[in-house]
Amino acid sequence: MEAAVEPGNLAGVRHIILVLSGKGGVGKSTISTELALALRHAGKKVGILDVDLCGPSIPRMLRAQGRAVHQCDSGWVPVFVDQEQSISLMSVGFLLESPDEAVVWRGPKKNALIKQFVADVAWGQLDYLVVDTPPGTSDEHMAAVEALRPYSPLGALVVTTPQAVSVGDVRRELTFCRKTGLQVVGVVENMSGFVCPHCAALCLWTLSSRGAWRKVKTSSGTSLRVLPSPHSSP
Amino acid sequence: MEEVPQGCPGTGSAQAGRGASCQGCPNQRLCASGAGAAPDPAIEEIKEKMKTVKHKILVLSGKGGVGKSTFSAHLAHGLAEDENTQVALLDIDICGPSIPKIMGLEGEQVHQSGSGWSPVFVEDNLGVMSVGFLLSSPDDAVIWRGPKKNGMIKQFLRDVDWGEVDYLIVDTPPGTSDEHLSAVQYLSAAHIDGAVIITTPQEVSLQDVRKEINFCHKVKLPIIGVVENMSVFICPKCKKETQIFPPTTGGAEVMCQDLKIPLLGKVPLDPHIGKSCDKGQSFLMDAPDSPATFAYRSIIQRIQEFCGHHPPKEEHFLSS
Numbered sequence: 354m355e356a357a358v359e360p361g362n363l364a365g366v367r368h369i370i371l372v373l374s375g376k377g378g379v380g381k382s383t384i385s386t387e388l389a390l391a392l393r394h395a396g397k398k399v400g401i402l403d404v405d406l407c408g409p410s411i412p413r414m415l416r417a418q419g420r421a422v423h424q425c426d427s428g429w430v431p432v433f434v435d436q437e438q439s440i441s442l443m444s445v446g447f448l449l450e451s452p453d454e455a456v457v458w459r460g461p462k463k464n465a466l467i468k469q470f471v472a473d474v475a476w477g478q479l480d481y482l483v484v485d486t487p488p489g490t491s492d493e494h495m496a497a498v499e500a501l502r503p504y505s506p507l508g509a510l511v512v513t514t515p516q517a518v519s520v521g522d523v524r525r526e527l528t529f530c531r532k533t534g535l536q537v538v539g540v541v542e543n544m545s546g547f548v549c550p551h552c553a554a555l556c557l558w559t560l561s562s563r564g565a566w567r568k569v570k571t572s573s574g575t576s577l578r579v580l581p582s583p584h585s586s587p
Numbered sequence: 588m589e590e591v592p593q594g595c596p597g598t599g600s601a602q603a604g605r606g607a608s609c610q611g612c613p614n615q616r617l618c619a620s621g622a623g624a625a626p627d628p629a630i631e632e633i634k635e636k637m638k639t640v641k642h643k644i645l646v647l648s649g650k651g652g653v654g655k656s657t658f659s660a661h662l663a664h665g666l667a668e669d670e671n672t673q674v675a676l677l678d679i680d681i682c683g684p685s686i687p688k689i690m691g692l693e694g695e696q697v698h699q700s701g702s703g704w705s706p707v708f709v710e711d712n713l714g715v716m717s718v719g720f721l722l723s724s725p726d727d728a729v730i731w732r733g734p735k736k737n738g739m740i741k742q743f744l745r746d747v748d749w750g751e752v753d754y755l756i757v758d759t760p761p762g763t764s765d766e767h768l769s770a771v772q773y774l775s776a777a778h779i780d781g782a783v784i785i786t787t788p789q790e791v792s793l794q795d796v797r798k799e800i801n802f803c804h805k806v807k808l809p810i811i812g813v814v815e816n817m818s819v820f821i822c823p824k825c826k827k828e829t830q831i832f833p834p835t836t837g838g839a840e841v842m843c844q845d846l847k848i849p850l851l852g853k854v855p856l857d858p859h860i861g862k863s864c865d866k867g868q869s870f871l872m873d874a875p876d877s878p879a880t881f882a883y884r885s886i887i888q889r890i891q892e893f894c895g896h897h898p899p900k901e902e903h904f905l906s907s
Contacts, residue, residue, distance in 0.1 A: 375683050375728075377761045378652010382791075407762035408649050408795040455649075455798035457763045457805060460733025488651045488761060489682035490730045517865040518656070521725060522683040528728035547858075552825035558861045 362427060363471065365478040366400065369506040370538065371497065373530070375522030377488035379514045380543040382410040385485035388510075393439045397480035400431060403444035404467050404497050405487035406456050412446040422447045428473035443474045460492035467493060471500035488522070490529040498533045508536035514544045515558050630776050633744045637777035640675070640752045642894045644811065645770060647803070648785040649795030651761035654816040654854075655785045656685040657864055658883075659758035662783075663690075664869040665887040666754050667713040675706065675752045677743055678717035679770055680760035681736045682729050687719035691867020695720055703748040716747050733765035740769045754894070761795070763802040771806045780894050781809035783851065786842075787817045788834035793842050800846060811893045812849035814886055815839035817856040821878060831856060852886040855879050 363369075372385045382405070389399045403411040412418045415434040422443070423430045431441035445456060445466065458466075476482065484501070487493055498506075509530050513523040523540070530537050547556045603609075604619025612618075637643065646659045656678070663676040678686035687693050695707045697720045706714030718729060718739060731739075749755065760766055771779070782803055786796040796813070803810050815838060819828040834840075843850040857879040863870035871880050 376652065377683070378650065378787075407764055407798070408651070410791050410795070413791060413794060452794060453797040453801055455763045455801040455805065457768065457802055459765050459768060463764070464732075490728045491682050491736065492732050492765075495730065495732065514652075516861050518685045518688050521685070521688055524726045525683070525728040528726050529730055532728065532730065547820065547831065549820075549822040549825060549827070550829055551827040552822060554822060554824040556820075556823060556858050558858055 362473065362475055363482070363501075363504045366476055366482045366504065367480050369482045369484065369501055369504060371484045371486060371501075371506060371509045371535065372512060373486050373494070373509050373526050374488055374512040374519075375490060375524075375526035375529075376513065376519040379512045379519055381488075381512050382414060382485050384510070384512055384541060384543065385483050386411060386414040389440055389481075389483050392481050392483075393435075397439075398478060399440050400476045400479045400482045401440065401442045401444075402470055402474070402482060402484045403442065403446070404470065404493050405485060406445045406458065406463050406466060406493065408487060409444045409446035411442060411485055412444050415440070415442060417442060418446065418452060420447055425475055427475035429475065431474050431476060441476065441479075443470055463492050464496040467496040468500050471497070490526060494529065495533075498535060506535065508538040510538050511540045512543055513540060515542060515546075627741075627773075629741050629745050630773060633741075633773050634776035636745060636749075637755075637774065640749060640755045640777070642753060643755045643757065643774060643777065643779045644890065644894075645757045645759060645779060645782045645808070646785065647759050647767065647782050647799050648761055648792075649763060649797070649799035649802075650786065650792040653761075653785045653787045653792055655761070656680070656689055656758050657860060658783070658785050658814060658816065658854075659756050660686060660689040660864070661869065661871060661883050662887055662890065663713055663715075663754075663756050664871055665883060666756075666891070667710055668871075670710075670712055672712060672754065673750070673752045674713045675749045675755045676713070676715045676758065677747070677755060678715070678719065678758045679740050679743065679766050680758060681718050681731060681739055681766065683760060684717045684719035686715060686717045686758055688867060689864045690715055692720070693725065693867070697721060700748060703746045704742075706747055706749060714749065714752075716743055736765050737769040740766060741773055744770075744773050763798060767802065768806075771808060779808060781811040783811050783890065784813045784848075785816055786813060786839050787832050788815055788830070788838035789832040790836040792832075793836060793839070796839075797842065797846070800848065810848055811890055812851035813839050813843050814851050815853040818853040820856045823858060828855070849889075851889050852882050854882040854886070 372381050374381050389401050392399045401411055403409050417432055417434045420432045431443045434440045434442055484497060511523055511526055513519045604615050609615045646655050648655050663674050666672050667674040678684050690709050692707050698705045706716045707720055708714050784799055786792045817832055820831045821828055839850055855878050857877050859874045860870045860879060863873045874880055
């Protein structure tokens with residue numbers, strides 16, 4: 354579906370944060386959701402743009418599955434997930450006929466939809482737009498960065514877990530941020546360890562107690578936060 | 588296409604590249620080769636190459652981080668424990684190649700020989716190929732769009748000299764996109780035994796895995812079965828089980844019943860698995876008595892049985 358480009362649809366958005374990770378399954382969508390909820394709790398208006406076209410997780414995390422997307426003069430109306438309309442969401446999940454429908458698209462088609470999501474969604478006035486991404490450094494990431502560049506994104510939050518395989522992918526993601534001129538706000542180490550509910554033993558996932566990523570230098574040198582494993586996940 | 592001459596017969600014509608008006612056209616060679624009209628010749632080349640490969644298994648998941656690479660690596664290790672079985676492990680996760688790390692091959696480079704690229708061997712009977720071996724530094728990001736990734740996958744399938752192989756395991760990135768379409772497309776003329784689909788118990792994973800199953804149906808890829816990874820967490824201290832990822836919608840078991848797909852097994856989350864992967868060692872060797880090892884071995888056996896019951900199709904040549 355082609356719509357006229359609306360130059361003003363991001364004009365009312367004050368800050369844009371991309372949530373990235375080279376690695377899948379580290380908790381990008383979970384953290385994007387928790388970040389949005391925390392910002393709302395702090396009185397902010399937040400939008401979430403879910404550009405994971407093959408695996409859109411955010412609608413389920415915010416109990417917004419099956420909602421319809423409507424049109425207005427400025428383009429698509431994002432889905433409000435709460436009555437106060439303080440969190441709005443756009444995801445390919447809302448455009449599928451069934452939740453099991455697979456989006457089997459090659460790069461160019463994915464790029465086109467992401468450009469539409471950036472230009473054609475009427476976000477209105479937002480304090481923060483959180484952009485959840487799929488794992489990797491490919492079409493979706495390049496399309497999102499290119500489309501958002503005119504709006505000076507605040508930066509990238511990079512998520513990892515302590516295992517060396519995650520850290521390896523995250524180092525590549527940090528290279529991507531450097532090459533595309535994206536400022537890294539910081540790195541979040543998710544699922545740092547697990548406390549057994551039966552015996553209270555702390556279990557760590559890696560050989561080194563604090564994760565190999567400690568040796569990774571972020572481009573901004575900002576601090577990181579460490580999140581222990583949840584007892585349960587969405 | 589650059590400018591075409593007057594009287595161009597058309598790129599799809601039988602005279603393409605061969606007509607008088609084609610002389611001097613910059614596209615003459617391309618047209619004369621038939622490239623404009625024919626399907627990708629690589630498909631036939633890959634079919635030829637794959638004649639020495641008995642069984643081909645794709646490891647898929649719609650969801651990231653469920654343990655595809657971990658499973659692919661341990662499937663390879665498990666099969667290769669029989670020194671008479673030749674195993675090949677191909678990592679087509681171009682942006683996030685985890686296999687070199689998990690197989691203890693970080694820093695290895697690929698060598699060219701007369702018969703193509705040589706895989707990197709972990710054991711005499713276990714060879715590995717990954718884009719990770721082509722990067723000059725572990726921090727190098729592969730920031731490629733779809734077409735370039737497709738080209739790399741084509742090269743991996745066409746130009747790697749695997750030799751005589753019993754099992755080729757193809758590890759994939761999460762999703763249903765270029766890499767998956769290309770792998771299925773380029774292997775379309777060679778016989779793929781099927782796909783093993785990895786998931787974790789929670790609905791956030793299952794919803795992506797159902798899409799992957801739909802993808803398999805769309806491209807007519809047989810499904811060997813589903814593996815539920817990280818089923819329960821076993822505390823290394825007290826040995827009690829906890830569900831870190833609760834199967835609120837019934838986990839893989841209910842999904843497989845609904846979709847009538849075999850559940851190959853459930854693998855518990857043993858923290859030693861991640862540690863073995865970080866060290867680049869086989870968890871099956873590191874922790875032979877772990878319940879996770881028993882689960883892996885049972886699943887590997889079921890995959891071997893599937894491949895044994897579904898032998899590669901023989902080509903029947905009809906004389907005209």
